[in-house]
Amino acid sequence: MGRSLNDGRRYAKFVNSEFESEIDIPLSVTKVSRIIEENSDLLVNTVRKLGEGLEFQSYLVNEAWVFRFPKHVSETLDPLAEKAVSQKLKLSTSVPEIKFVWNHPWGYAETISGYQYLPGISLEHFRREEIDQDCLGRQLGIVLKELHTMTGVAGTKDSDPLATLRTWSEDLDEQLGRMSRRTLSHSQRTTIKSYFDQYKFDLPSSECVLIHGDLGADHILLDELKRLTGIIDWSNHTNGCRYRDFAGMWRWGGDAFCARVLYHYPTQPSVTEMAFVRVMGLVNCISRVILVSEQQNEKLRKPAHTLLLERLSEIANQSLYKPLSG
Structure with missing residues (x-):
């Protein structure tokens, strides 16, 4: 049995007080595929879930793009700021550069971001x-x-x-x-x-x-x-x-x-x-x-x-x- 919305909110606050509320939109491979195609020109051939952390669920699309779906409404996570930083970082190891940022996307309640997949x-x-x-x-x-x-x-x-x-x-x-x-x-x-x-x-x-x-x-x-x-x-x-x-x-x-x-x-x-x-x-x-x-x-x-x-x-x-x- 999954957590109730109130349990989710308590857990989010408990781990990181920046979170305000949990986004209660179930995701599946089919749902993710539809969201990606409705918000971009990408033709989705394959989708698989990469993982889930405190802040995001991540899906790999066409074995080439990682799309992150926030689990909570947050005032502090800023994909546009992350995109700007990713373009300026000059490090001796690879860093994913944010390519997609969809504010108010079709089919989801929070901003979705995507970057080119880094193998490893x-x-x-x-x-x-x-x-x-x-x-x-x-x-x-x-x-x-x-x-x-x-x-x-x-x-x-x-x-x-x-x-x-x-x-x-x-x-x-x-x-x-x-x-x-x-x-x-x-x-x-x-x-x-x-x-x-x-x-x-x-x-x-x-x-x-x-x-x-x-x-x-x-x-x-x-x-x-x-x-x-x-x-x-x-x-x-x-x-x-x-x-x-x-x-x-x-x-x-x-x-x-x-x-x-x-x-x-x-x-x-x-x-x-x-x-x-x-x-x-x-x-x-x-x-x-x-x-x-x-x-x-x-x-x-x-x-x-x-x-x-x-x-x-x-x-x-x-x-x-x-x-x-x-």
């Missing part, structure tokens, strides 16, 4: 031992240096980088209540609460730089040799704290992988900045497990749960403010 497999599908972490760390460190030193690319300012953590801290019991006792034991829940209790919300003021804003393993693409080939989904780009872009990497590989990336990055985090990375990474771990569990996506649930357990094992009985070591 997301890092989310690999375990650490399957990847040359030194090589990938070097590639990501270089790309983040390029991104964070880029000028002349407009972006809104992230007024409070701690806003998400404040919300999670206030609603932590409710959030953990969305996971069954089989998913998290009592001791693991205690570890999570202890980690949040340690956090002092003491992220120092720092230079705002252009950031991806949601650089998780699911947005990092690898080629057949398991080398970096692209970074997708720039819908959350903003001018903000550079270390927000490291939280998703911590979720995937913990302190050790972050250290590999930072070895090739010009600025090293302070103890308080690394604490921010870890607690944001833990939020990413938990929200991913909730998402795939509520979607009843068994293929993604197991790896998401495994990553959460790995990070909990790493942080158990450890200080949130310990210095980073490889």
Whole structure:
């Protein structure tokens, strides 16, 4: 049984307070095909669902175009701004350039955007031992240096980088209540609460730089040799704290992988900045497990749960403010 509209709204608010309401329009391959053809000159031959995240359902059309359908009405997601940024990014890895933006489209209640498909497999599908972490760390460190030193690319300012953590801290019991006792034991829940209790919300003021804003393993693409080939989904780009872009990497590989990336990055985090990375990474771990569990996506649930357990094992009985070591 699916979530009710009220449940969906509570979940959206719970994970990200920017969402206002859920769009209750069921999508199917047939429905997506009709929407694409009604809003463009494309003749649709094939459609398949690529995936579903917190913000979008994504469909691959004609094995060439990815179309994203927002799951919620949002005042902050701006496909036109994302399109402008995608045209200006000059990175040493591929970035999808938005080609289609349909405001008030036929058949859907929110703006639909589309970009040319980038081939690759997301890092989310690999375990650490399957990847040359030194090589990938070097590639990501270089790309983040390029991104964070880029000028002349407009972006809104992230007024409070701690806003998400404040919300999670206030609603932590409710959030953990969305996971069954089989998913998290009592001791693991205690570890999570202890980690949040340690956090002092003491992220120092720092230079705002252009950031991806949601650089998780699911947005990092690898080629057949398991080398970096692209970074997708720039819908959350903003001018903000550079270390927000490291939280998703911590979720995937913990302190050790972050250290590999930072070895090739010009600025090293302070103890308080690394604490921010870890607690944001833990939020990413938990929200991913909730998402795939509520979607009843068994293929993604197991790896998401495994990553959460790995990070909990790493942080158990450890200080949130310990210095980073490889």
